[in-house]
Amino acid sequence: MSARVDLVAPPMAGHLHPVLGIAARLVREQDLEVRVLSTAAALPAIAGTGADAVELLAGADDVVAEVVDPPYRVGSNPRLLVRQLRATAALQVRLAEELREAWRGERPDLVLADFTMAAVGPTADALGIPWWTTHPSPCAIEARSGPPSYVGGWRPGRGPLGRARDAAGRRFVRGFKTVAPRLAGARLDDVGLPSLYRADGSEAIYSAERVLALVPGAIEYPRALPAAVRYVGPVLYTPSPSRRPLVLRPGCxxxxxxxxxxxxxxxxxxxxxxxxxxxxxxxxxxxxxxxxxxxxxxxxxxxxxxxxxxxxxxxxxxxxxxxxxxxxxxxxxxxxxxxxxxxxxxxxxxxxxxxxxxxxxxxxxxxxxxxxxxxxxxxxxxxxxxxxxxxxxxxxxxxxxxxxxxxxxxxxxxxxxxxx
CATH class of the missing domain: 3.40.50.2000 (Glycogen Phosphorylase B;)
Known part of the structure; x- marks a missing residue:
């Protein structure tokens, strides 16, 4: 008996390529049916994995590019972050609608989704489909200890004052995430999220069952992460090369x-x-x-x-x-x-x-x-x-x-x- 796995990713290389690498590996398992769902820009690369391709968000690649790669630095600027969130929210609402339609007739047995695809989890939960998160940047996952992320690259604080600083930073990040949807005019209910956080404090946009952290644990700081997180290391995948190997000058x-x-x-x-x-x-x-x-x-x-x-x-x-x-x-x-x-x-x-x-x-x-x-x-x-x-x-x-x-x-x- 075969089972079906759907993988969902945006078209950006840093997020798409690890998902494609997983898909290419799963395709080799004869008792698995594998599909990758992404935008039109990703379809040629999906074809190279041997997995079936499903197009999402038709005609939206230019909008996606503007959201994820604006012509300026976003950093920790609240105004720019809110602007980015507003555009992202509209895409996630549309993504939720298209996923419901795609899965209404053919439900996968398991979904693996890049962490940026926030609509996947609530949609899968509503349909009773198990889902996991793939996360190439697990430093962004909120923890109960250690330094927060997206505040300039903090190292773990030392001593009572350092730990107090880290705790204050974590509260700031959580507070900003809580108010940001309202500032952006986005409704969590539109993508099926009753709240950004579960009762245990973990972030609801990540799977409560399994989060595949795609970096080696050897470089990460010790932090009290949700129990679902597993460090599995990087997925090394590049779509098939269309050019010759580089020529490197000998002797240097x-x-x-x-x-x-x-x-x-x-x-x-x-x-x-x-x-x-x-x-x-x-x-x-x-x-x-x-x-x-x-x-x-x-x-x-x-x-x-x-x-x-x-x-x-x-x-x-x-x-x-x-x-x-x-x-x-x-x-x-x-x-x-x-x-x-x-x-x-x-x-x-x-x-x-x-x-x-x-x-x-x-x-x-x-x-x-x-x-x-x-x-x-x-x-x-x-x-x-x-x-x-x-x-x-x-x-x-x-x-x-x-x-x-x-x-x-x-x-x-x-x-x-x-x-x-």
């Missing part, structure tokens, strides 16, 4: 510089910093490879590249990342997971969202240095290349990931839940 060390697929407004500063650093590092036999993060992307006409800087539109992390000696990245969940799995030290330059929280964890885990001033990028690159402790720590984390592959852990858990 190679460092990838990337801001991922989001924060397009940051790329001009990234290009400028990479160009300055490359001019310095070339004399030390270090070649920088800059990824622009978008297929077909290119630098503006007339931009002069110094010796030692090579520009790519995109880089296939799964295939090519392990060939580098270090990575400069922004702390996004996708490149973060691939870098850790490859055992590479990194320079982390956080600019928005959960990135400062990831940066704090990477630095404290000893696998990265944080870039505070762009003009010091070359110095930071030399530091991670020459510091054996940083590489040793990165290698130790990589071994923990390799010893317990996330996809096998998730597949075993899904099979056990379905009884197949």
């Amino acid at each position: 060390r190679h460092v990838l510089v990337t801001a991922g697929t989001h924060v397009a407004w940051h790329r001009e500063a990234l290009v400028a910093a990479a160009a300055r650093a490359a001019a310095v590092l070339a004399a030390q036999d270090v070649e920088l490879h800059l990824s622009l993060g978008r297929a077909g992307a290119s630098l503006p006409p007339g931009v002069a590249l110094p010796h030692g800087l090579v520009v790519h539109d995109v880089v296939d992390y799964t295939r090519d990342l392990g060939r580098f000696d270090a990575v400069v990245h922004h702390g996004g969940s996708g490149v973060l997971g691939h870098t850790l799995a490859a055992g590479l030290p990194s320079v982390v330059w956080p600019v928005d969202y959960d990135q400062p929280d990831h940066a704090a964890r990477l630095v404290d885990a000893g696998v990265a240095v944080r870039l505070e001033r762009p003009e010091r990028l070359a110095e930071a690159v030399v530091r991670v290349l020459e510091d054996p402790s940083c590489r040793d720590s990165a290698g130790a984390v990589a071994r923990t990931i390799a010893a317990r592959p996330a996809l096998e852990t998730i597949t075993a858990a899904v099979r056990a839940r379905l009884g197949v």
Whole structure:
């Protein structure tokens, strides 16, 4: 007897790719039927997994892009966060309606949904369908201890005053989340949520049964998280490459510089910093490879590249990342997971969202240095290349990931839940 699993994700690479990786692995189980539900922009990548594709939110990809990747920094600005929430709420209401229609006739036996798809849980609950959350940024999950997230990248407070600061920060975050829907004119009831929080204090947008945290527990701070959370490690998946492997010049060390697929407004500063650093590092036999993060992307006409800087539109992390000696990245969940799995030290330059929280964890885990001033990028690159402790720590984390592959852990858990 076969069982059906539906996976739901937005089209953004950092959220979509882990879900696609899970789908591609589950498809190999002959007694499972697998579907992936997302927007039109994700359909070509879904096809590459072998799973069936179901389109959601037809015609909404431009709106989704505007919501998740605005041309400015959001940070902790309450006004910008409320604006983002207002646009998101309208999409979630529509998503709930489409999921009800999709599941009314063909109900899956289990749903796995990216944490940003807030309408999935209430809809599944209303139809009696079990559901789990996939979470590439579990630092965002509220806990009963430890530092809050989205307040600039706090480290755990030390002593009574530090713990009091963390507790005050957690109360602030919860208070803002409670009032934000009203400020945005959004009604939780419209997506089937009676409240943002359950009686036990856990967040209702995450599964009460299982939250798959897609980072290695080795880099996380000890926090009293909900019992449903399980650290399974990163899902390493990139859609099938359409270009040849990178050509790396022999006889030198190679460092990838990337801001991922989001924060397009940051790329001009990234290009400028990479160009300055490359001019310095070339004399030390270090070649920088800059990824622009978008297929077909290119630098503006007339931009002069110094010796030692090579520009790519995109880089296939799964295939090519392990060939580098270090990575400069922004702390996004996708490149973060691939870098850790490859055992590479990194320079982390956080600019928005959960990135400062990831940066704090990477630095404290000893696998990265944080870039505070762009003009010091070359110095930071030399530091991670020459510091054996940083590489040793990165290698130790990589071994923990390799010893317990996330996809096998998730597949075993899904099979056990379905009884197949």
